[in-house]
Amino acid sequence: MAKDNIDLSTEEKIKEAARKVFTQKGYAATRTRDIVQEAGINLALLNYYFRSKEKLFEIIMFEKVQQLFGIILPILNEPSTTLEVKLQKIASTYIDMLIQNPDLPLFVLSEIRNNPEQFGDKLQLTKVINESVLIKQLKEKKPDLNPLHFLFNILGLTIFPFIAKPVFGAAQTFNEEMFVSIVNERKKLIPIWLASMLT
Amino acid sequence: MAKDNIDLSTEEKIKEAARKVFTQKGYAATRTRDIVQEAGINLALLNYYFRSKEKLFEIIMFEKVQQLFGIILPILNEPSTTLEVKLQKIASTYIDMLIQNPDLPLFVLSEIRNNPEQFGDKLQLTKVINESVLIKQLKEKKPDLNPLHFLFNILGLTIFPFIAKPVFGAAQTFNEEMFVSIVNERKKLIPIWLASMLT
DNA sequence: GTCTATAAGGGGATAGAC
DNA sequence: GTCTATCCCCTTATAGAC
Numbered sequence: 215m216a217k218d219n220i221d222l223s224t225e226e227k228i229k230e231a232a233r234k235v236f237t238q239k240g241y242a243a244t245r246t247r248d249i250v251q252e253a254g255i256n257l258a259l260l261n262y263y264f265r266s267k268e269k270l271f272e273i274i275m276f277e278k279v280q281q282l283f284g285i286i287l288p289i290l291n292e293p294s295t296t297l298e299v300k301l302q303k304i305a306s307t308y309i310d311m312l313i314q315n316p317d318l319p320l321f322v323l324s325e326i327r328n329n330p331e332q333f334g335d336k337l338q339l340t341k342v343i344n345e346s347v348l349i350k351q352l353k354e355k356k357p358d359l360n361p362l363h364f365l366f367n368i369l370g371l372t373i374f375p376f377i378a379k380p381v382f383g384a385a386q387t388f389n390e391e392m393f394v395s396i397v398n399e400r401k402k403l404i405p406i407w408l409a410s411m412l413t
Numbered sequence: 414m415a416k417d418n419i420d421l422s423t424e425e426k427i428k429e430a431a432r433k434v435f436t437q438k439g440y441a442a443t444r445t446r447d448i449v450q451e452a453g454i455n456l457a458l459l460n461y462y463f464r465s466k467e468k469l470f471e472i473i474m475f476e477k478v479q480q481l482f483g484i485i486l487p488i489l490n491e492p493s494t495t496l497e498v499k500l501q502k503i504a505s506t507y508i509d510m511l512i513q514n515p516d517l518p519l520f521v522l523s524e525i526r527n528n529p530e531q532f533g534d535k536l537q538l539t540k541v542i543n544e545s546v547l548i549k550q551l552k553e554k555k556p557d558l559n560p561l562h563f564l565f566n567i568l569g570l571t572i573f574p575f576i577a578k579p580v581f582g583a584a585q586t587f588n589e590e591m592f593v594s595i596v597n598e599r600k601k602l603i604p605i606w607l608a609s610m611l612t
Numbered sequence: 613g614t615c616t617a618t619a620a621g622g623g624g625a626t627a628g629a630c
Numbered sequence: 631g632t633c634t635a636t637c638c639c640c641t642t643a644t645a646g647a648c
Binding site for chain 2: 631
């Protein structure tokens with residue numbers, strides 16, 4: 215059990231455990247027994263509260279999609295901040311959130327890939343982003359560049375280190391605090407790099 | 414069956430099918446029955462040739478890791494090309510390969526994450542890259558910037574669109590040829606952006 | 613609401629005929 | 631080498647007592 219959440223309701227204990235196990239192992243590799251053990255309860259209770267593994271997963275998945283993409287939408291649509299300020303805010307808030315939730319991007323992107331019609335299509339992310347204030351500002355500044363490039367750049371520079379992290383291994387070459395210190399540096403660097411792409 | 418590879422040996426038919434199914438669904442979600450159906454043979458033959466699902470997976474996985482990372486190592490260590498030429502080559506060959514194998518990055522990164530000790534640590538990727546000619550050239554040009562930033566940037570700008578692709582959905586907003594055309598543009602753009610980070 | 617016991621089926625692996 | 635039939639464990643889900 216994570217930290218013996220003895221104060222939480224049973225339903226919330228199961229959700230908390232499910233968040234942890236699903237994001238770490240993915241849907242297919244997760245056993246309901248892993249979740250109930252992590253939650254400190256028994257199998258029957260999971261089905262009593264959530265009917266099935268699949269239904270529980272959908273609930274967690276929608277939460278996690280929201281957590282990954284919902285966080286930047288308000289910034290994208292701020293009406294009065296400049297482009298530069300938006301870029302700083304996106305990099306900064308995103309990296310802070312990802313330091314707390316390093317497994318989030320690989321989990322969400324993998325599961326969306328496994329089930330695009332259920333989780334990807336209804337997002338209409340391209341549409342929402344394309345109509346955002348940020349994209350309007352980009353089009354003014356660089357009318358010749360497809361704004362999708364810029365979107366890939368912001369997200370790629372910010373998210374990719376967290377996706378690639380396991381590759382660099384727990385080997386001596388690389389430890390946790392080094393990683394955190396580097397991505398923290400990137401909060402300042404990414405907006406500078408992105409700005410230089412716009413000149 | 415993919416394209417009725419009636420000319421291939423049974424062993425190769427199984428590997429071909431395994432490559433396809435494993436990369437599409439991941440280890441945990443793959444059923445050995447999916448593989449043998451794709452290969453057009455029966456369950457017993459898979460075990461006859463490869464002993465177990467796990468052993469077959471290891472073989473495919475090492476191939477795929479090699480495919481994803483092996484491709485850039487020669488370029489990283491070219492002794493006589495300039496930094497700028499290396500960046501062009503990396504972006505170009507990488508994107509060409511990824512257009513042919515769009516599922517590769519998400520698959521490899523997910524599976525390494527699920528089993529870092531088996532697949533990630535022994536790569537010693539950080540070590541190999543840190544000792545490369547490219548990194549030496551970077552240190553000369555920008556001694557104050559941790560070269561890891563640059564590595565994340567090259568790979569992030571190149572790979573991320575392929576990882577994020579399913580998110581943008583098969584919805585009307587986004588189709589396959591649009592995607593290919595955009596990442597093809599990036600073969601030219603990424604080296605320019607990276608160069609501007611070095612000035 | 614919570615538990616134990618168990619049903620029902622899926623999925624990896626093998627026996628043994630050809 | 632290849633096949634069919636089958637074993638048996640593991641996993642999800644439910645029945646039914648408390």
